[in-house]
Amino acid sequence: MSKRTFIVFGGLVVVLAVLIPWLVFGSKGDATAGAQDVPANLKSGQELFQVNCGNCHTLYAAGTDGNYAPDLDELLAPNGPPEGDKDTIKATEGRVLNAVENGVNGDTPGRMPGGILNEEQAKEVAAFVAATAGEG
Ligand code: HEC
Known part of the structure; x- marks a missing residue:
């Protein structure tokens, strides 16, 4: 050559x-490759989700693909994203907040533990999940 x-x-x-x-x-x-852009007020909820929930749960908007627990896009918004529908978002937010604060069958080993986040963080995560679930 x-x-x-x-x-x-x-x-x-x-x-x-x-x-x-x-x-x-x-x-x-x-590590959060594939996360979607979200409005500024949902950013910290998105980050909290990636760190605290994403290992177990898939959520398209967070870019997480945990498959230990239910896919939250499918579970919470089987018919697609709420598109700003306030009643739907509020209902989902309450459901997520309840799951995060109290756990889901948390007494049974391998189910969802409660109390991973403090109240403020739990609210931020719930708002983020409720507004974005179903985008995937
Ligand atoms: C250690 C794994 C694990 C982590 C971490 C985890 N979850 Fe879960 N989650 C589960 C499992 C398992 C279930 C299903 C429980 C069942 O059906 O018994 C569940 C269920 C749920 C549900 C469904 C509740 C319902 O109403 O049906 C929501 C919402 C949820 N998790 C949100 C979250 C959020 C938000 C976080 C982060 C703060 C999180 N999870 C962290 C394992 C986890």
């Missing part, structure tokens, strides 16, 4: 080695 070919080829390899991962991971590349 001539020196010139070698340089051109080497350069190409370097470009591809940088470009391909960048294309693949560019906009994501962290």
